[in-house]
Amino acid sequence: MIPDLSIDFCGLKSPNPFWLASAPPTNTGDQIMRAFDCGWGGAVWKTLGKPIENVSSRLGAINFAGQALMGLNNIELISDRPLEVNFREIAQVKKLYPKNTLIVSLMVETKEEWRDIIRRSEDAGADLLELNFGCPHGMCERGMGSAVGSEPQLLKEITSWAVDYAQVPIMVKLTPNITDIVESGLASVLGGASAISLINTIKSIIGVDLDKMVPVPRVANYSTNGGYCGPAVKPIALHMLGALARHPQIKQMNFSGIGGISNWRDAAEFIAMGASSVQVCTAVMHHGFRIVEDMIDGLSAFLTSKALLSVEQLRGQAVSSFKEWGDLDLSYRVVASIDENKCIGCNKCYVACLDGAHQCIYLPGMSSLSAKSHGHPHPPAQAIFDAHQAKKAPLVDRHECVGCNLCQLVCPVDGCITMVEQIL
Secondary structure, three states, rough: OEEEEEEEEEEEEEEEEEEEOOOOOOOHHHHHHHHHHHHOOEEEEEEEEEEOOOOOEEEEEEOOOEEEEEEEEEEEOOOOHHHHHHHHHHHHHHOOOOEEOOOOOOOOOOOOHHHHHHHHHHHHHOOOOEEEOOOOOOHHHOOHHHHHHOOOHHHHHHHHHHHOOOOOEEEEEOOOOOOOOOHHHHHHOOOOOEEEEEEOEEEEEEEEEEOEEEEEEOEEEEEEOOEEOHHHHHHHHHHHHHHHHOOOOOOOOOOEEEEEOHHHHHHHHHHHHHEEEEEEEEHHHHHHOOOOHHHHHHHHHHHHHHOOOOOOHOOOHHHHOOOHHHHOOOOEEEEEEEEOOOOOOHHHHHHHHHOOOOOOOOOOOOOOHHHHHHHOOOOOOOHHHHHOOOOOEEEEEOOOOEEEEOOHHOOOOOOOOEEEEEOO
């Protein structure tokens, strides 16, 4: 049986959990319609408010290990297009694509402005409204964005305004630029929101132009901090999502997960950690709208492999295993095991363990004496080295191995090093 990828989000039926995040890919109706044609289930319109003038240039990136845009930084603000144009295009999109979920992201200052822009968004056909309390640059200096998201009482108050004014569900988009995401989550609940989206971008400076001695991206002779996103922020997003999804006063909310989602596996992880939908931005900016085709196929195949009939059956499955450190089983133990047939003799595991971990891996042919001279404080008896002499793979001292995983993580050969559970 083919799994059901549709989701129910705040009572709204969406064709699948894959949504575009509020960002450059959702700046126009034409973009969103092309995205829907490719298979995206929903989209969050680029944030509307008082139109501003954006800067040039706007983006900076970190590349790592041959991968471009491992992290992306932007200093772009909300929509710079007239509100009338945006609302006209929203109405057109909703008319032509009634089955897709259309969310409008909003950011204004006063109570009256919130009332007006909510009314106009609903009149244009918005299925749901996202309150942007996360933007970490430009807008927060004006008392909006993360300036609201970092103040729980203010977040609660403005959320309650929106809930009072709106006829459609309200979703609060949270900033990660705080100490405890739970405080913001509780404020969203107390303000009456129906859903939470997280995370917005992380305040950052992506780098420095060492020729001009100006941070990047450069605007003439100056720059500013921007918002950091992309694959590099995924671990931070997963942690914050999990912190809310396991909290007894927040876990009943609908969650839309955001942060470094680039493929179906990332999406499945966010859903397993409590998200109903996932929002994607950087991966689309990098590869285009058609990546959703692989996301849909991959998630469907994964659900089938797990005998799950729907996305809902996957949602939250990993939340109960997310515990505080003090709740972990300190008697549980794993040790490294190196497969001699797969080992290529690069010795990365040896160097990593010697200099960066617990000095429990030894090179083939090494003696107890040479091990001490290389910095091993307590090498095993010479008899252990002699027994291992004919092997080409490094030797793991199972009694000294603490199961830190570093050797496995640096090994370039899949499956060469495994962490074996020890029965005590």
